[in-house]
Amino acid sequence: MxxxxxxxxxxxxxxxxxxxxxxxxxxxxxxxxxxxxxxxxxxEDKDSIVHEIARHNMMCDMEESERIYKESANPIEQVFREASLLRKQASTINPAVFYDLKKYHPKTWQFFLEYNKVNFLEIVKKNLREGIEQGFYRADINIEILARLRMEEVEFAFNRDVFPPERFNQTDVHTTFIDHFLRGIMSQKGLEFYEKCKQDNEPEHINF
Amino acid sequence: MxxxxxxxxxxxxxxxxxxxxxxxxxxxxxxxxxxxxxxxxxxEDKDSIVHEIARHNMMCDMEESERIYKESANPIEQVFREASLLRKQASTINPAVFYDLKKYHPKTWQFFLEYNKVNFLEIVKKNLREGIEQGFYRADINIEILARLRMEEVEFAFNRDVFPPERFNQTDVHTTFIDHFLRGIMSQKGLEFYEKCKQDNEPEHINF
Structure with missing residues (x-):
């Protein structure tokens, strides 16, 4: 190497x-x-190293998301698997990373936000559209507004002022947000499928 | 006067x-x-005027919230009425106010955030607890995490970078968030009551 x-x-x-x-x-x-x-x-400096690592990670995440997207049988499974990915990522990153990025590497943080805005927003919107088409989500949800809420939730979960690590388990925060977000958009059909998935995974609390 | x-x-x-x-x-x-x-x-200056007005408005809002709290028959009605109050308030305030507060009157903005953190958070948590007790909300919701999400949603709805007024109707954003938040926490009993309330008000799209 x-x-x-x-x-x-x-x-x-x-x-x-x-x-x-x-x-x-x-x-x-x-x-x-x-x-x-x-x-x-x-x-040149530490900032360049940070930026290069962040850029590389974002590309990998996006490739991983696209892979998940293609491999998932339906939109809810896709969210499950994205959540699992997010949980895995969150558990291997000291939460200070996000705090430090925002505070000491604002250029990289901005790049991260912009990148998410363009790419992650599109993935969420596509998920919502397909969920409606396939009857898992209610037909009357507002895609543009709720996709932005979901993006905010991902960032908000890392807010250490609101969720200090000594009081909140980061995985709990992510899991609660995703569970709540899905319940807020699902149709009866979606909910039944969702409950069944959770039940099947119950013994190991896995995939979520 | x-x-x-x-x-x-x-x-x-x-x-x-x-x-x-x-x-x-x-x-x-x-x-x-x-x-x-x-x-x-x-x-002394414009900042003092802004601060005094903000302080007074927050007190009034809190009194109004407490009145709503006492007068509501159940937690969902309370959210409906709080939403109606919020919608009324939002429609009489140029959204620039929040943007300007944050940017040019950071002391008042911090006071506003702190005040909300203490008071509004308590109101939301109380609502969630009573909703569970009365069977309108699911018993397994995470009160501490979801109350903070709800608070964030209220602030997030005013974010003009994410929801520029020329593209988004502010009332739509608030309404979408509240509808989604409630659906994410309600039990079957709660959902039935909620749908009935919305239906009854349908002709005038009122109270929501």
Whole structure:
């Protein structure tokens, strides 16, 4: 693996574990057993590393979402699996990452928000449209407004001022939001399918 | 009426109509037919006027909410009536007010957020608890998490970047959020009552 990729990979591991703010260039260099100079030969500053990692992660997430989209039998299964992905991601990222991004890397945070606005919004809207077409969601839901609410919920769940980690389990917050969001849009048919899925997975509380 | 109260009343009328930013001290003085000096004898600056009006409005809203709370036959009626109040308020306030508050009067905006956090959060939690007790809401909803979501929705509905007034009708946004929020928490009993209420009001699309 090229040194540039090794730096990115190691930085990402450290960021995920400890947040961005508390990981220094020295930490990254020492973890890799290289000099700080080598890092600076490859990256202008920590901000560039953060941005490159974020950009790469967003691309991967989007590919993963599209894969889930294609492989899911119906819109509710798609949400289940997206939720599972989100839960898996959330559990492997120190929540400080989002806090630090917003506060100390506003350019990357803005990019993240813009990227989500364009791509994730389209995925949610497509899910809502297909859910209506297939009769899992009510026909009278307002797609434009509710897709934006769902996007806000994803970001809001990471708000540490509202959901401080010492009081709230992040997975609970995500799970509660998704369960509530789905119940708010489902038709009777959708609800029956949903309850059945949850019941089937009950022993391991899996996939949700 | 004392001059101080007349200034507050006139300023409030102008703010509600045109937003805060675009109303100057000159506008207020000229509307009242008094000199700017008279205003400054009563208020240090525009910020003080804004803060006093906001404080007074919050107190009134809270009293109104408590009155609604006491007069409602059940938790769903309470939400209906709160929604109606919110819709009425939203329709008489230029949305720029919230934008301007956040951007140009951060102290008042913080006060508004804190006040809501303490008071409105308690009202929502009480509503959720009673809804569960009376069987209108599902027994397994997460009160702490969903009450915070509901609060966020109220603020989010006023986000002009996400819901620009030229594309979204503010009442639609509020109505969609409340409808979706309720459907997400209601039991079968609650849903039946809710549908009946909506049907009864259908001809005038009233109370919601």
């Amino acid at each position: 090229e040194i540039r990729d090794r730096i990115l990979q190691t930085a990402e591991t450290l960021f995920r574990k400890f947040g961005i703010r508390s990981v220094t260039m020295d930490d990254i260099a020492s973890e890799l057993g290289i000099s700080k100079k080598t890092i600076y030969q490859n990256f | 004392e001059i101080r109260d007349r200034i507050l009343q006139t300023a409030e009328t102008l703010f509600r109509k045109f937003g805060i930013r675009s109303v100057t001290m000159d506008d207020i003085a000229s509307e009242l037919g008094i000199s700017k000096k008279t205003i400054y004898q009563n208020f």
